[in-house]
Amino acid sequence: MISKAQIKYIQSLQHKKYRQKFGQFVAEGDKIVQELLQGTYGVKAVYATKTWLEAQAPMIQRSIEVLEVDEAVLKQLSSLSTPNQAVALVDIPPAPQPLLQGHITLALEAIRDPGNMGTIIRIADWFGVRQIICTPDCVDAYNAKTIQATMGSIMRVPVIETDLVALLKTPGQVASYAATLHGNNIANTKKLQEGIILIGNESRGLSEEVIALSTHQITIPRIGQAESLNAAVATGIICGRLLI
Amino acid sequence: MISKAQIKYIQSLQHKKYRQKFGQFVAEGDKIVQELLQGTYGVKAVYATKTWLEAQAPMIQRSIEVLEVDEAVLKQLSSLSTPNQAVALVDIPPAPQPLLQGHITLALEAIRDPGNMGTIIRIADWFGVRQIICTPDCVDAYNAKTIQATMGSIMRVPVIETDLVALLKTPGQVASYAATLHGNNIANTKKLQEGIILIGNESRGLSEEVIALSTHQITIPRIGQAESLNAAVATGIICGRLLI
Numbered sequence: 001m002i003s004k005a006q007i008k009y010i011q012s013l014q015h016k017k018y019r020q021k022f023g024q025f026v027a028e029g030d031k032i033v034q035e036l037l038q039g040t041y042g043v044k045a046v047y048a049t050k051t052w053l054e055a056q057a058p059m060i061q062r063s064i065e066v067l068e069v070d071e072a073v074l075k076q077l078s079s080l081s082t083p084n085q086a087v088a089l090v091d092i093p094p095a096p097q098p099l100l101q102g103h104i105t106l107a108l109e110a111i112r113d114p115g116n117m118g119t120i121i122r123i124a125d126w127f128g129v130r131q132i133i134c135t136p137d138c139v140d141a142y143n144a145k146t147i148q149a150t151m152g153s154i155m156r157v158p159v160i161e162t163d164l165v166a167l168l169k170t171p172g173q174v175a176s177y178a179a180t181l182h183g184n185n186i187a188n189t190k191k192l193q194e195g196i197i198l199i200g201n202e203s204r205g206l207s208e209e210v211i212a213l214s215t216h217q218i219t220i221p222r223i224g225q226a227e228s229l230n231a232a233v234a235t236g237i238i239c240g241r242l243l244i
Numbered sequence: 245m246i247s248k249a250q251i252k253y254i255q256s257l258q259h260k261k262y263r264q265k266f267g268q269f270v271a272e273g274d275k276i277v278q279e280l281l282q283g284t285y286g287v288k289a290v291y292a293t294k295t296w297l298e299a300q301a302p303m304i305q306r307s308i309e310v311l312e313v314d315e316a317v318l319k320q321l322s323s324l325s326t327p328n329q330a331v332a333l334v335d336i337p338p339a340p341q342p343l344l345q346g347h348i349t350l351a352l353e354a355i356r357d358p359g360n361m362g363t364i365i366r367i368a369d370w371f372g373v374r375q376i377i378c379t380p381d382c383v384d385a386y387n388a389k390t391i392q393a394t395m396g397s398i399m400r401v402p403v404i405e406t407d408l409v410a411l412l413k414t415p416g417q418v419a420s421y422a423a424t425l426h427g428n429n430i431a432n433t434k435k436l437q438e439g440i441i442l443i444g445n446e447s448r449g450l451s452e453e454v455i456a457l458s459t460h461q462i463t464i465p466r467i468g469q470a471e472s473l474n475a476a477v478a479t480g481i482i483c484g485r486l487l488i
Contacts, residue, residue, distance in 0.1 A: 123477060126468055
């Protein structure tokens, strides 16, 4: 049986502060837990309904703690409103050093919406982007909503918290492409083999400092009248122009 | 003062059935209500806090009923979880006939998520697409969540419920481009001047019948490993390739 202390511990991981302190996060939902069990992430424990465990038992390694819980307990463990069959306790993998030379990197400044963050990680995974850099004021990639929105891509694309300004100031840095409102039309930009694509906050866009440090400014031309595009959609459109 | 009957009527408009019966919808939130008051949509009534009404009074025409309500009442009127300062009761405009010749049309089959639907309407507005066609099993465009996600674009892009199969079967129809997993790479598709871009359901994609009736099949090439892309993101990427 699950103890009150375990429930309390898992609930504490809804907060970034405790995720960082203990180096673990909680993944919620049937599909993502299944994917995690098949991947190389360090799953420490699975809390799931009897039905779910019976069906998934062959996939669960012996080293993983397995606890059968009822739906009322799952509700307590969960931070999402959709009902779950399974929740996993997972080690946060160590963040690698960003490898900029010869690679495409997505760099995010102050992305605040967990859904956008997750969708951007999924887009990166689709277009083969191997790393995302984010400023410390971005929403945490191990937030439950973000994890859910990545649809499993969190396991393949590391999100590395970095001082973006310092990184762009590094001498000999690779080219960088800032998404702005008054740059070059992305339809006239060639396919990239290397470089940093810079995406800014949902309402303010990129900071002036980051734009000034970028080597190129790019823009999705507006033909109609919408005031703006969603940050994740804009990221998708830019990747669809620069990476394929 | 707002009557119980008015509250009940507005709450009934959370359901598509009653929106269709009465030909009205409810827009929630400061920004969208302001935009509606500046546009050409038929706003019938505004229910808002004292502070909001004082600030916006010069924008509100005399023909519009204005009722000051407190935040507790606004909460009753609202179907969204975010607290609002204002709610508007608006006439649903008559759907125009789709004009396919010489135009770009976005056609949606079984889009179920209100956020995706709203985001797609916003994308259409950004790229100057003047009309969206949707199958009857799409989520209603006048759903409160959809309205919110359009960020005002609902006023500029009509969403026309249509029998898509019958439309595609019409002799002499314009070219149509079905988003599928095994079509031509969108990076090799020319900019369109006319045609129907077909987008399918979030998990199933387009139906075989619609794909068979389309004149072209197009694909966003996958370089990495993500299983799929979000439907709104995919729409953005395709528009970013075919319309600019």
